[in-house]
Amino acid sequence: MTVALETVLARAGLKITAHEFLSLVEDAANRLTPVQPDPAARFDESSRGALTDVGLDLTPHDESEGDPRARTVAEQAVLRDTALSVAEAASRVGVDTSRIRHRVASHHLIGWKDRGGWRLPAWQFTEHDVLPGLETILAAMPDDQPALVLANFMTTPQEDLEISGRPVTPREWLMAGGSAQRVAEFASTIGTPA
Structure with a gap:
């Protein structure tokens, strides 16, 4: 096995x-x-x-x-395996580790305490920066939702977000320059009955 x-x-x-x-x-x-x-x-x-x-x-x-x-x-x-450490996130974004910790504390990034320190889901980052519009989306997301629920939302194609006639994930939508406010509207309903 x-x-x-x-x-x-x-x-x-x-x-x-x-x-x-x-x-x-x-x-x-x-x-x-x-x-x-x-x-x-x-x-x-x-x-x-x-x-x-x-x-x-x-x-x-x-x-x-x-x-x-x-x-x-x-x-x-x-999710745990692909998450970044604070140092990895800081290196990717090009800032000091204290800046990443400050962003987590101010809810501009999400993360959780794990063995060895904070872990930050990788979906929040591009190759060299934070996902465009992330602050707007995180501000709209309910505080009571775990990191896995948020990760699933951000990485699952949504019928109401289309690029070239194909449903895309909120992450793909934002990477293509789509409206963060539109994703935030959907994000605000996470965990509420349909």
């Missing part, structure tokens, strides 16, 4: 050993709560009705479907 995993990691461009990646997966899995076999059992009847009215699926977990947390664990491991 190690050779196959190393092959997949290399194809994905992740510079990490199979052992290190599996350690990230284990850490991410340990932070998740176990699957609730019957989510509806946790709520009274009126709460169940309110939750299903806004589109939540409270049907019992079917053991044949596998663990729904697996995708999240893999995505979290990749």
Whole structure:
């Protein structure tokens, strides 16, 4: 399995050993709560009705479907592996490390404390700078959303953002000179019922 995993990691461009990646997966899995076999059992009847009215699926977990947390664990491991350290971010942007820490503290960059210091998701950066319009978008994003949710939003094609008739990710949209305010409008609704 190690050779196959190393092959997949290399194809994905992740510079990490199979052992290190599996350690990230284990850490991410340990932070998740176990699957609730019957989510509806946790709520009274009126709460169940309110939750299903806004589109939540409270049907019992079917053991044949596998663990729904697996995708999240893999995505979290990749997010952690591809994140930049403060020093790497400072080098990329051409500023001092204290400036990067200040941007994180003032919510102009997002990051999280991890073993060894702050980690900053790579999607926030271009090859030599911070993603254009990032401050506008981060100001609009709800504060209660974890880094993985924000990363998924910024790197998933959105039907309302098109370049040459093709849906693009918010990141691609901004890199092509698209309106940061338009992305911020979508970002402000992250975590709210559709």
